[in-house]
């Protein structure tokens with residue numbers, strides 16, 4: 066036995082368990098690959114304060130093989146970082162920061178590259194440039210999965226007619242299909258939730274599609290915050306005590322957590338029976354556990370919420386009106402709230418129109434930090450909240466335990482410094498009660514506005530029906546009157562005209 070024990074590298078692990086990262090099948094692999102690259106591009110542009118312009122290309126190499134390229138006008142990546150970013154799993158700049166951004170784990174783009182390499186043997190190709198005065202670098206990077214380390218196959222300086230930005234190319238085994246959960250859908254929805262981005266998309270077949278910017282204003286910059294004590298886990302607290310540079314416990318608590326003032330820290334220590342002046346590294350396991358249990362007993366102010374950057378009601382409404390074929394649109398941005406010490410904010414939009422089939426269930430578009438979520442719809446808090454909302458009140462049909470039916474798109478967005486996904490592939494949001502509540506409140510507010518519209522339209526339709534019925538009979542009435550009263554033809558026609566005028570004037574609106 067002992068001879069057979071051996072360490073497993075993360076890349077070996079994920080090569081065998083690729084479904085965990087969204088590579089379960091060839092169709093999804095294409096989507097995941099595009100998504101990882103696009104998420105990174107948008108994150109990088111936003112962080113650098115650049116209005117994003119993205120070009121996405123999918124080229125069919127053969128029926129089961131595609132080459133994707135995603136190019137951005139972001140800040141670029143410094144040369145020394147490129148190999149690790151693309152050739153090492155769990156390497157990134159975002160994992161250790163509590164900030165509203167698309168990436169979290171540092172496993173996105175390298176995993177896509179690894180999947181490509183696994184299925185086609187081709188390395189990743191990257192071009193990146195950090196500024197006009199800097200050269201552009203072109204890399205070819207393979208991944209040594211045993212060591213979870215990059216293998217640089219080529220590294221050269223090239224001429225590139227782009228001032229700054231990054232281009233990533235990956236060849237992979239995949240299939241391309243249109244329809245629900247397709248790459249096409251994903252890109253369209255990305256444009257909807259990122260009205261400040263220009264996205265050009267060249268699908269494998271057909272013409273380039275351009276999603277122009279709805280606004281030239283960058284989203285308000287989201288800022289990094291410290292963790293809130295209500296959300297900390299015991300294991301994390303233990304580690305923080307070991308790693309802190311503070312020399313006393315009170316100092317550690319006030320400097321490494323948000324909303325912990327000196328009196329609050331003292332209170333936590335008192336309740337736990339631990340001295341606030343002790344060196345955190347000297348704390349025993351039971352000490353830390355006592356602190357952990359004391360935290361929820363102390364009233365601590367909710368974390369700051371200014372760190373969030375929602376789309377905003379006005380802009381979301383404009384995006385819906387421009388991008389979705391609808392007669393009625395509305396948008397609701399809820400005030401920020403908190404789950405397990407993490408600030409979050411929910412936005413809901415509805416676009417209602419007669420274009421789609423009225424019998425079909427509505428389309429539910431789900432977003433987390435502006436990223437469309439395509440899979441695992443039924444496991445998501447957004448679906449559960451939409452299903453448990455009573456849409457009949459707002460004039461829609463709905464069967465028990467189902468989404469409402471009707472020509473409508475429901476848009477739900479959660480923005481948070483840490484979105485609680487149900488798995489690594491980031492497809493469904495976990496149902497924390499606070500999150501479900503916020504989504505439901507948003508849906509209800511939007512639903513009420515929809516109800517007013519639907520009822521008014523129904524009244525108008527009823528009236529229109531009655532009116533056209535009467536209108537049809539007016540000539541017959543005129544004929545009958547002519548006969549009974551022996552009217553001349555001229556008198557008959559003027560009577561008909563008068564009847565029409567009366568009907569016209571009786572219009573309520």
Ligand SMILES: Nc1ncnc2c1ncn2[C@@H]1O[C@H](COP(=O)(O)OP(=O)(O)O)[C@@H](O)[C@H]1O
Pocket residue numbers: 101105106109137139140141142150156157158159160167168169170171172173174175176231
């Ligand atoms: N297009 C890009 N422009 C600038 N930086 C990038 C780009 N793509 C990736 N990066 C950097 O590489 C890191 C790793 O990316 P990734 O593996 O997708 O993990 P994550 O996005 O979860 O951090 C990112 O944190 C970011 O710092």
Ligand SMILES: [Mg+2]
Pocket residue numbers: 101104105167168169171172173174
């Ligand atoms: Mg990423």
